[in-house]
Amino acid sequence: MTILRAGCADGRGIMQVEMKIRGLMMDASTNTPIVILRDLQGNSVLPIWVGIYEANAIALEIEKVATPRPMTHDLLKNVLLGFDAVVTKVVVNELRDDTFYAVIWLERNGEAVSIDARPSDALALALRMDCPIFVEDDVLKSSKVAAAAADPSSSEELRRWLEGLGDEETGRYKM
Secondary structure, eight states, X not given: OXXXXXXXXXXXXXXXXXXXXXXXEEETTTTEEEEXXXXXXXXXXXXXXXXXXXXXXXXXXXXXXXXXSOOHHHHHHXXXXXXXXXXXXXXXXXXXXXXXXXXXXXXXXXXXXXXXEOHHHHHHHHHHHTOOEEEEHHHXXXXXXXXXXXXXXHHHHHHHHHHTOOHHHHTOOOO
């Protein structure tokens, strides 16, 4: 299986943008954790609201905090490694009804397998497996269009604010 890099198309001709987790923060209005994804060139930012437990799993791995017993995503990593499976990439591949969807791509014995996942779980696993994270270009466009349709003035302000975040702001999520 070929790992796609920034601006490449997948096997179906769908463009995917490679992104990194820029950090975690709390939405002040809903008190919900947000994972901030940013493309490698710094042109696109994608905020994904996640649950508190998933944010905790992501934060623990970002901070490299060791837990006394394996957490769920650590268990999944151990199972995959035990079966000689490699996570080649995770892809946030759909935005439908304000909900993001993702796929985890595995390879085992030369066979590629895709597994449906919540983006938060896919991102937590990607951190643990040290694999690339991609977002389909249509998802990036849809998230901007959906935000603009909801409130054009605040979505532009949010986009500018997210793109201008420094390291000190994105590290404000506390466990």
